[in-house]
Amino acid sequence: MMPIWKNPEFVRHFRAELRSKRALTIAAVAVVIAVLIWLGCWGSRASEMALMHNQAAHLGFTAERLAEMDRQTLIVVWFNFYRILMYAQLGVLTFWSLFSCAQSISGERERKTWDFQRATRLSAAELLTGKLFGEPVLAYFIVVCCSPIALLAGLLGKARLGTIAEAYLLIISGAVFLGMAGLWLSTLFESRSRGVGLIGTFGLYLIFGFVVQARESNFPGVAALSPLAGFIPLFDEYAYFGLPRIFGSPVPWVVLSLLLYLMFGAWLALTLLRTLTKDYDQMRSLSRWQAVGCAAFLNFTLYALFVPRTLTTWDSFTKLMVGINGFILFAMGLAMLTSSEKLRVWWRTRKATRWALFAEDGPQWPWLVLSAAVGYGLLVWGLFAWKNELGFESAALKAGLVEFAVVVVFVTRDITFIQWCRMTRMRAPVLKGVLFAGLYYVAAVVLTIVCGVYSYTLGRYFSSLLTPVGAFEPGPPNLHFPAAVFVGMGIQLGLIVLLEIAIMGRLRPAIGGAVPR
Amino acid sequence: MIELTNLRKEFDDLVAVESLTLSIPSGEIYGLIGPNGAGKTTTIRMICGLLDATQGKIQVAGVDVLGEPERARQYIGYLSDFFSVYEDLKVWEYLDYFAHAYKMPGSEIPARVSEVIAQAGLEVKRDGMIRGLSRGMKQRLGIARAMIHRPKVLVLDEPASGLDPKARIELRTLLRSARDEGATILISSHILTELEGFCTSIGVMEKGRLVRSGRLDEVMLAVTPARTVRLQWLGEGRAQIQAGLGQLAAVSELKLSENEGEFFFSGSDDELSRTLAVLITSGVRVLSFREVKQTVEEMYMKLSSHEVM
Numbered sequence: 001m002m003p004i005w006k007n008p009e010f011v012r013h014f015r016a017e018l019r020s021k022r023a024l025t026i027a028a029v030a031v032v033i034a035v036l037i038w039l040g041c042w043g044s045r046a047s048e049m050a051l052m053h054n055q056a057a058h059l060g061f062t063a064e065r066l067a068e069m070d071r072q073t074l075i076v077v078w079f080n081f082y083r084i085l086m087y088a089q090l091g092v093l094t095f096w097s098l099f100s101c102a103q104s105i106s107g108e109r110e111r112k113t114w115d116f117q118r119a120t121r122l123s124a125a126e127l128l129t130g131k132l133f134g135e136p137v138l139a140y141f142i143v144v145c146c147s148p149i150a151l152l153a154g155l156l157g158k159a160r161l162g163t164i165a166e167a168y169l170l171i172i173s174g175a176v177f178l179g180m181a182g183l184w185l186s187t188l189f190e191s192r193s194r195g196v197g198l199i200g201t202f203g204l205y206l207i208f209g210f211v212v213q214a215r216e217s218n219f220p221g222v223a224a225l226s227p228l229a230g231f232i233p234l235f236d237e238y239a240y241f242g243l244p245r246i247f248g249s250p251v252p253w254v255v256l257s258l259l260l261y262l263m264f265g266a267w268l269a270l271t272l273l274r275t276l277t278k279d280y281d282q283m284r285s286l287s288r289w290q291a292v293g294c295a296a297f298l299n300f301t302l303y304a305l306f307v308p309r310t311l312t313t314w315d316s317f318t319k320l321m322v323g324i325n326g327f328i329l330f331a332m333g334l335a336m337l338t339s340s341e342k343l344r345v346w347w348r349t350r351k352a353t354r355w356a357l358f359a360e361d362g363p364q365w366p367w368l369v370l371s372a373a374v375g376y377g378l379l380v381w382g383l384f385a386w387k388n389e390l391g392f393e394s395a396a397l398k399a400g401l402v403e404f405a406v407v408v409v410f411v412t413r414d415i416t417f418i419q420w421c422r423m424t425r426m427r428a429p430v431l432k433g434v435l436f437a438g439l440y441y442v443a444a445v446v447l448t449i450v451c452g453v454y455s456y457t458l459g460r461y462f463s464s465l466l467t468p469v470g471a472f473e474p475g476p477p478n479l480h481f482p483a484a485v486f487v488g489m490g491i492q493l494g495l496i497v498l499l500e501i502a503i504m505g506r507l508r509p510a511i512g513g514a515v516p517r
Numbered sequence: 518m519i520e521l522t523n524l525r526k527e528f529d530d531l532v533a534v535e536s537l538t539l540s541i542p543s544g545e546i547y548g549l550i551g552p553n554g555a556g557k558t559t560t561i562r563m564i565c566g567l568l569d570a571t572q573g574k575i576q577v578a579g580v581d582v583l584g585e586p587e588r589a590r591q592y593i594g595y596l597s598d599f600f601s602v603y604e605d606l607k608v609w610e611y612l613d614y615f616a617h618a619y620k621m622p623g624s625e626i627p628a629r630v631s632e633v634i635a636q637a638g639l640e641v642k643r644d645g646m647i648r649g650l651s652r653g654m655k656q657r658l659g660i661a662r663a664m665i666h667r668p669k670v671l672v673l674d675e676p677a678s679g680l681d682p683k684a685r686i687e688l689r690t691l692l693r694s695a696r697d698e699g700a701t702i703l704i705s706s707h708i709l710t711e712l713e714g715f716c717t718s719i720g721v722m723e724k725g726r727l728v729r730s731g732r733l734d735e736v737m738l739a740v741t742p743a744r745t746v747r748l749q750w751l752g753e754g755r756a757q758i759q760a761g762l763g764q765l766a767a768v769s770e771l772k773l774s775e776n777e778g779e780f781f782f783s784g785s786d787d788e789l790s791r792t793l794a795v796l797i798t799s800g801v802r803v804l805s806f807r808e809v810k811q812t813v814e815e816m817y818m819k820l821s822s823h824e825v826m
Contacts, residue, residue, distance in 0.1 A: 008617035016605040112600045116662070119565050119595045120618035121587055277586075279568050281528075341527045341571055425529060506530070 001125055009122065009130025013137045023141065030145040034085065038153075041081040045073050079157030083235045085150040089143050090171045090227060094208075096139035097132075097175040099201045101182030104135050106189035109280065124276040128269065132179045143171070166254050167234050174227030177261040178208065180268040187272065190280050218320075220244045221305030224256035225264070246304050247385070263301070267294060271335075285335040288360055288367045295332050295371040296378060299325065303382040308389040314396045317386065318379065319472050322403040325375045326411060326468065332371055333415030336364045337430065340423050340506075347507040363500065364419065365412045372408035376400060402481055406471035406489055413492045416499040423506040441467060464488055518543040518670055518701040519564065524573035526559050526725075533559040535725045537573070541703060543669075546696055546715060548733075549705040550817055551722035557705040558598065560722070561674045564703070565595045578669045591619060594663035594700070598675035602655055602662075604648035608639055611647055611658065612665050619666035629665060636694050637661040638687065653684030657691055664695050671695050673704045689715060721817060737816055743769065743781035745809040746789070750776055754801035761799045765792060779809075 004010055049070065052059075056066055108114035117127065133140065147168070154164045185200060208226050215223035221244035223229040230253035233241045243250035251259075270290065275283040286294060302324065311317045338346070342361040350356040357366050379400050383392055418433030426432055444466035452459025464470025464484035471485050524537040534556040541547045549557050562568040564575055566586035575582040578592040603611055609630055616626040634643050637657040642650060650658065656676065663671055673692075677685045692715070696702060704716070720730035729736055750758070755773055762768045767784030782789055793806050 006617075008614050011617070012603065012606065012610075012614045015610050016603065112597065113603065115562075115565075115567055115597055116595070116600065116615070117618070118567055119590060119593065120615065121590050121620045122618050123587060279562075282569055340529045344527060345571060423529075508530070 001123070001129070004129060004133055007126055007130040007134070009117070009127055010134040010137070013130075013134030017138045018141055026138065026141060027145045030142055031149070034146065034149045037084050037088075038077075038081045041077045041084065044080075045077050049073055075156070075158050077157075078153050079159060082150055082153035082157045082159055085146055085153060086167050086171070086235065087231075089146055089150065090167075090174065090231060093136065093139045093143050093171055093175040094178050094227065095201075095205055097136040097179035098182040098205055099198075100135035100139075101131065101179040102185045102201045102204075104131050104183055105186040105276070107186070109190060118277050124273045127276055128183065128272050131183060132176060136175065136179060139175075163234050167231065170227045170230050170234075170254060170257060173258055173261045177265050177268075178205075180265055180272065183272055184268050187275050187283065215241065215244070216309075218307060218309050218311045219302060219305045220307055221246065221251075221256055221260075222302075224253055224260050227257060230254040230257045244305065245307050248307075260301075263297070267297070281339055281341075284337070284339075286332070288336060288358070291332040291336050291367060292371045292374055294335075295325075295328050296374045298328050299375055299378040299382075303378065303385060306382070306386065308386065312390065314383055314387075314390045314392055315399065317390050318383070318396055318400045318403065321379050321382065322400060322407055323472070325372070325379075325404065326407040328375070329368055329371055329408060329411040330414065333364055333368055333411060334418070334430065334434075336367055337415070337419055337422055338362075338364075343419075343423070343503070344507055347504070363503075364415050365496065368408055368412050368415065372404050376404045379404070402485070403468075403471045406468045406485060409489050409492045409496070410468045413496050413499070416496050416503070420499050420503050420506075423503055460484075465491065518545070518578060519547075519703060520574070520576040521560075521564070522574040522576075524560070524563065524575065525571045526556075526563060526568065527571045533725050534563070534570075537725075537727050539720060539727060539730060541701060541718065543701050544696075544699065545718050546692075546702045546704065547718045547720065548716035549703060549720050549722060551705075555722040556725040557722055558674055559725075561595075561672050561703070561705055564670075565593055565672055566590060567595075591666065592669045594666065594668035594671045596659050596663045596671075596673045596676055598678055600659055602647050602658060604646070606647055607644055608634065608642050608647060608650070608658060609644065612661060615662050616665050621666050629667075633661040633665055636664070637691055651684075653680055653687060656680055656684060657687060660688065660691050660695070664698075664700070667698065668700060671700045671702045673702065675706055676704065677706065743783040744789075745779060746782045746806070747779045747809050748777065748796075748806045749804040751802040751804055757799045757801050758796060761795050761801070762792065765795075768792070776804075782808075 052061070052069060053066065061069070105114065108117065122130070151164060155161070181204060182201065185204065209228065210226075212223045212226040212228045212232075214220060215229060220242070224244055229241070229244075233253060241253065244253060244256050245251065246256070271285045274287075275285060299321075302321070308317075311320060338361050346353075346356070346359055346361040350359070350362070353359055356362060380397060383390070383396050383400075414437045417437060418430055421429040421433035421436070444463070447466065448459050448463040451462045460470070460473070460482070461484045464473075464482055465488040467488075470482060470488065473482075519539070519541040521537050521539040524534055524539075525532065526534040537556075537560060549560065551557050559568065563570050564577065564582065566582045566589055570583060577589050580589040580592065582589040603614075606614065612630045612633060613626060616629060617623075621629065631643075634640055637660065639650075639654060639658060639661070642654065647655070647658065660673070660676065663673070671692075676692075677688055680688060692702060692704070716733055718730070718732050719736050721728050721736075729739070731739070748758075755775075755778075758773060758778065759771070762771055762780060765784075767782055767788055769781045769783070771780040772778055782792070784792075789808070793803065796803055796806070
């Protein structure tokens with residue numbers, strides 16, 4: 001692969017965004033803002049110092065003591081200035097990366113320039129790196145302009161060189177990771193909508209900001225997904241940030257952040273490399289095996305980052321992990337959706353294909369079951385791994401199995417429904433399918449509440465029948481699952497069969513005719 | 518140069534392209550005509566590797582497009598029907614970008630950029646921003662972009678749509694220079710006059726199927742086996758013409774008015790020349806005697822059932 005400074009896509013952005021006049025203006029503005037910040041930092045301490053000098057005689061300060069205090073104050077001023085500059089660079093670069101990358105592919109699609117890029121010899125990897133660093137090139141330039149000032153300020157503020165390097169490592173890695181997340185987001189949209197883009201970007205940015213709060217949870221390491229987790233302790237030694245743990249062993253925040261960015265970034269890169277040069281209708285984020293692998297990776301990561309705090313029993317741990325797996329399976333199911341065209345080809349050739357049910361373009365349910373089986377296997381392993389902290393009983397295996405079975409049935413029904421939506425000619429079928437599925441659960445909850453008003457038992461019965469909630473209710477020592485859970489599972493299995501029949505009905509031979517442009 | 522074998526593309530429950538088998542030899546200018554929605558753009562996008570075929574095989578310059586899309590792309594220059602250019606770049610920067618994106622040797626790029634800028638007639642705009650170009654200029658820049666890496670195959674989808682007559686003439690000149698460089702050109706259009714006198718071969722698509730394909734004169738001949746001949750004369754000559762032409766087996770559908778007439782002729786050029794000699798020797802004062810060439814539009818109207826137009 002070509003070096004980034006020779007990457008045509010990066011060079012294009014560099015030329016377009018950083019023409020000499022604009023670059024000079026940006027550099028000048030960056031310096032002016034830095035000077036203003038320094039003045040602000042100085043001003044906040046100047047009055048304090050002036051007061052100290054005026055009262056020196058009264059307080060009995062010697063000239064040497066005053067000079068020392070002046071020197072210390074100046075160090076504090078420089079450190080505060082350095083801290084603000086670093087936070088500003090973090091904010092500018094991460095937000096700009098996310099925002100510009102989140103509109104990149106969709107914007108090219110909208111401008112009708114994307115096909116020309118796809119028609120060139122640039123590989124998906126070259127396009128990815130070119131866009132990743134090219135789209136936010138202006139923000140990188142701002143950081144380049146600010147970095148000498150920040151370095152000087154840091155050194156004058158007595159910050160360690162290693163700390164400054166760590167901070168820049170977090171800024172750059174966080175920006176690259178968020179840029180990749182933005183690019184992935186932009187591949188999902190057929191055209192750019194500045195409003196949706198802005199809301200999506202802000203939403204994602206806030207999530208990355210607030211995920212730092214996870215440091216107080218049972219998965220404190222998840223907080224390292226936010227660059228703030230590693231950033232805050234670098235500038236505030238009094239901030240309470242106990243070290244996160246991997247399988248119980250403490251690791252520094254910066255190291256964990258980099259590790260998570262590397263691992264999650266690799267999955268994002270894999271998805272982008274698969275889809276970047278594909279036509280919009282032919283995109284599929286992950287292959288079936290990759291989806292199973294991703295589900296296993298997410299489970300493994302969560303078990304590795306687990307620290308028993310509020311979860312102190314195997315029962316609560318099992319319930320939480322199965323619940324999380326419900327969302328993981330749903331996300332993997334979405335990544336496995338097949339285009340109508342590919343499903344038709346699979347249908348025509350299925351009899352001549354070995355293991356047709358597990359084919360890449362076949363139905364999702366065998367792979368969802370496989371992913372759930374892997375998830376269950378990892379749950380068993382997790383229960384053993386944490387048995388000293390959570391205790392372990394054989395009932396945990398049964399409870400986990402039933403809960404997993406119920407969850408996978410409901411998720412399969414939802415994914416099969418969304419696949420059916422994709423077979424119809426509705427616009428944005430996946431989005432609508434997800435919304436309809438959400439609507440179903442809202443309706444089920446309302447029905448449960450209404451029934452619960454009349455009779456608590458009836459409410460529970462309906463909730464077990466229509467949602468997977470019933471499977472999570474029984475706890476030890478009497479691990480007895482109500483019949484409604486299994487009846488509900490049966491109903492959902494029936495619905496899955498009906499949906500599969502409906503999908504098959506739409507797999508009739510295609511007809512010739514005009515092509516929607 | 519372009520080989521399509523049993524190509525098929527489905528969208529949902531529609532078959533956009535069906536059983537398309539086509540061979541375009543090197544050096545041809547192949548016009549793909551058909552109404553909107555006939556499957557021209559889909560075919561072109563599949564040839565360029567932008568869209569996966571549901572079934573079939575595509576080869577460009579001997580390279581399997583579906584199997585080795587990145588390698589095939591070096592041989593293909595592509596221009597889509599609706600497109601825009603990067604307005605925030607200069608003309609030379611735009612072409613330089615694509616030259617690098619097609620991985621041309623770095624040492625060749627500056628000269629090649631200047632060359633295509635000259636071919637596109639954009640020398641005075643070389644250092645100008647693209648946002649300042651007229652639509653025709655942008656279209657020429659688009660074609661210059663498609664030609665920048667000296668592709669063996671130039672694939673143009675409705676290149677003249679939305680252009681004024683002057684810009685169309687400029688476009689033709691530019692395409693002729695591409696042909697002179699040795700490129701095989703596949704050009705799709707539903708504006709049939711655009712292809713008149715320009716294409717060497719033609720294919721007609723209807724409802725995803727290629728209903729006719731071949732060299733232009735062969736297709737014309739296949740659609741209308743007899744040639745139309747129009748003549749004009751001075752003075753009285755109608756009776757001699759009736760008598761002279763009526764006895765020839767190659768002549769049919771003879772229609773004569775006061776001083777002009779028309780007939781179908783199914784013989785060779787030599788026989789047609791002798792027919793003229795017969796008229797002159799019989800005393801007809803022939804003012805003009807010429808074959809009326811069928812236009813692509815007329816040929817298409819005969820072929821097309823217009824169900825999707």
